[in-house]
Amino acid sequence: MDAAERKRKIIIGSALIATLIAALLVEDEEEFAFQMAEAPLQPFRTTQEKNRKPETNTVQLDVSKLGQRKFNSQAGELFASTTWMPKQVMRNDPEEHEFKIVQPVKIAPPAPTAPPLQFKYAGKTIADNQTWVFLSQSGENFITKLGGKINDQYRLDAINDDTVTVTYLPLNMKQTLTINQKLAGNFR
Incomplete structure (x- = not known):
């Protein structure tokens, strides 16, 4: 080793x-x-x-003579309940204390509305006396004529120089798409 x-x-x-x-x-x-x-x-x-020897007689202290503790009036009430509800005033009116049966109010849900139009107008053309409209949505292009359907959710109802009117078919609601004349062009 x-x-x-x-x-x-x-x-x-x-x-x-x-x-x-x-x-x-x-x-x-x-x-x-x-x-x-x-x-x-x-x-x-x-x-x-x-x-020390244990004491046999004890003196009892009268607690009522001690008195109450005095607090500063500017401190406010330390354990006060805080709420946003206004204080209710109690009245001695006998009719006020009677029970009243109140029917619950039924609130109707808001009426359904069509989603906002996400189409962009790309142009239009007239061929064989039919007007065809070019629309795009999220990179997908649609070509339809008056009365034609778009995605089975919209129907093209009318077109003029300023607007394209479509109907949202699930709710049968008409919506209008504004055409920007400077960007839109007519294809013939």
Whole structure:
């Protein structure tokens, strides 16, 4: 066995011995703590308290003579209830205290409306006495004539120089698409 290996074994051996000693000390502390926990606790008394004789007659304090605590009036009421509801005034009117049967109010849901038009006008052309309109929506192009359907949800009803009128078929509601004359061109 060479010197380096011998030195390594001495270090490992002394570490093992130190670990065993530490484990034994920890076990002793746990047993001591366990024994202390089982013993009933006695209140700590000074030597003067131990030598003092217990008093047999005690004086009763009249609490009503202490009075109430005075608070600063600017502090307000510390435990006041806070609410956004206005205070209700109680009246001594006998009719006011009678129970009244009130029918619940039924609120009708709002009427359905057509979604806003997402079409953009691309142009129009007239061929064989029929007007064809070019519309685009989200990169998809549609070509339809008057009375034709778009996506089975819209029907082209009318076209003039300023507007295109379509009907939203699920609700049978008419909607108008404004044509920007500067950008729109007529194809013939």
